[in-house]
């Protein structure tokens with residue numbers, strides 16, 4: 001994550017009502033410059049609604065929202081040029097070739113180029129970056145589903161966005177494309193300091209990519225923290241396993257680093273086959289969502305934060 005701790009996404013008391021139904025209740029979170037934030041939650045939790053409000057495509061019912069210091073409800077072209085959004089409107093451009101479409105869309109960003117962020121992304125470099133170099137001269141309608149998704153991502157980043165919104169970005173990716181995409185997102189965040197907000201149902205993906213995870217359930221935030229913080233607070237203890245003199249040992253502790261340190265201090269090289277198992281994000285996620293859905297949890301973000309202090 002970048003050293004610069006500027007708040008890039010700032011959401012406070014966000015509410016959304018469709019007709020008589022409230023689908024977002026008092027949603028509050030922030031993302032900092034260069035941070036990857038994953039928004040998780042069951043179907044219908046309000047993830048897409050939240051992203052669309054931040055993108056400026058949906059009007060909120062109440063609350064304060066700022067993206068790069070601007071209220072998305074009033075964001076102009078210059079503001080929009082600094083965002084990366086995955087749209088599917090290019091699908092009408094089936095006769096265009098990949099390189100041609102990227103060069104064309106990129107040309108709209110030239111006037112928003114700055115010394116710090118030259119725009120657009122060089123087309124050849126971009127097709128290589130998203131793994132489409134071999135297909136750069138193909139017509140879009142000839143691409144496979146996974147290749148189209150890579151093109152979606154290329155289009156979203158052609159303007160070198162400062163904030164990138166990704167709503168379930170790896171649906172339809174094969175494992176290799178998924179891994180390449182993960183590397184790309186981490187590169188965008190680490191090297192170009194792009195702030196990324198992504199939604200996913202793939203908890204491994206969230207754990208791998210996200211600096212922080214926000215879990216929504218029924219329109220409320222039920223957790224906000226790093227994957228390790230979340231699993232530590234909910235599931236409690238790690239399991240440490242090792243062998244010594246051919247004997248197998250297991251110990252459960254909330255302080256596994258300290259425990260392992262002491263273990264080595266005491267027994268040094270006699271320790272073999274050391275393993276530390278943390279509760280997975282999936283265990284944590286299921287526990288939090290079940291708790292929220294069963295109504296046991298009055299856990300809004302503030303109660304969660306109190307619990308984690």
Ligand SMILES: Nc1ncnc2c1ncn2[C@@H]1O[C@H](COP(=O)(O)OP(=O)(O)OP(=O)(O)O)[C@@H](O)[C@H]1O
Pocket residue numbers: 018023041042043044045046047048049050
């Ligand atoms: N245009 C709309 N009009 C009325 N209700 C809507 C509209 N769009 C979404 N909703 C409702 O708002 C709630 C949140 O939907 P949203 O699409 O934001 O959820 P999600 O977390 O993205 O779900 P999924 O994981 O299934 O994509 C759902 O109950 C959905 O039915």
